[in-house]
Amino acid sequence: MVKNRNFIEKLRELGLRPTKQRVKMCEVLFNREKTFHFTINDLVKMISEEMNEKISLATVYNTVHALEKKGYLKEISINSDKSYFDTNTSVHHHFYDEDTQELIDCDGNDIDPINIKKNITGKKINSVEVLVKVASDNQNQK
Amino acid sequence: MVKNRNFIEKLRELGLRPTKQRVKMCEVLFNREKTFHFTINDLVKMISEEMNEKISLATVYNTVHALEKKGYLKEISINSDKSYFDTNTSVHHHFYDEDTQELIDCDGNDIDPINIKKNITGKKINSVEVLVKVASDNQNQK
């Protein structure tokens, strides 16, 4: 209950009207110990279950993109066939398990800072992301 | 002409029957000074123009995937909305210009080797790729 109130405030601050769908989405996304990765479909399922009623796909897309634009979610590109999002918006890298299609966060100690020596005139660096693809040891590479 | 012959041999070595569509695709992809990046749609257009006749989308998809599986093309994930391929199959990283949606190769000197300190038991690393997103200096981040 108190948590709902927090999300209502948060959404207001972001200029997003706190509808029940958005508040529920925030609970599902941010009301947890650890950050996590999800696809839009994952999220629709989770919210529908928590609310005991359907939520429109379009609403989930809209709100996810709104939260992404505000910096509360980050999109992660792995394959072109699915979009993954991450509630951990800090700069960090990922392992991707090609066997299980699971994303795993790297923390700061897993990979040394990346040193970019090239710079493109007139452009500034927005992000630097490392993706490490792993697979079972006794299996051919993709 | 001589070049065609080369591609015919190459395709045979790969176990791919050298049809005229595949030979033309190889010319378009590999018969050039520098490696380059393309989407499936780019490629369909390029081949259709070079051949002065249509080529089926399905054929392009099939052959691109065949060449990818054989290691002559590499897929690059940037956004989920498009698949980019690269004729440069060596290990290298990319800049992505968010303004122009252009991909730019990094060569070995642009980024120091990435040191991965984490390892996941029973899994081996298949690839380590860095994507540096850049955008115009006087513009908000995506």
Add this chain to the structure above:
DNA sequence: ATCTACATTATAATAATTCTAAACTGTTGA
């Protein structure tokens, strides 16, 4: 030249995402 297996093609099917237009609901202010 003929045959056969593999390729190509147009088209249909699927999947992810975005659009649309009508119905609904926070919020503001009288």
Add this chain to the structure above:
DNA sequence: TCAACAGTTTAGAATTATTATAATGTAGAT
């Protein structure tokens, strides 16, 4: 408190990228 407006939600249609299908075509062996 409540009417009114602007922003939201929704179902379903539209769009886009990709894959599947099944009929036709063709490379390569005999």
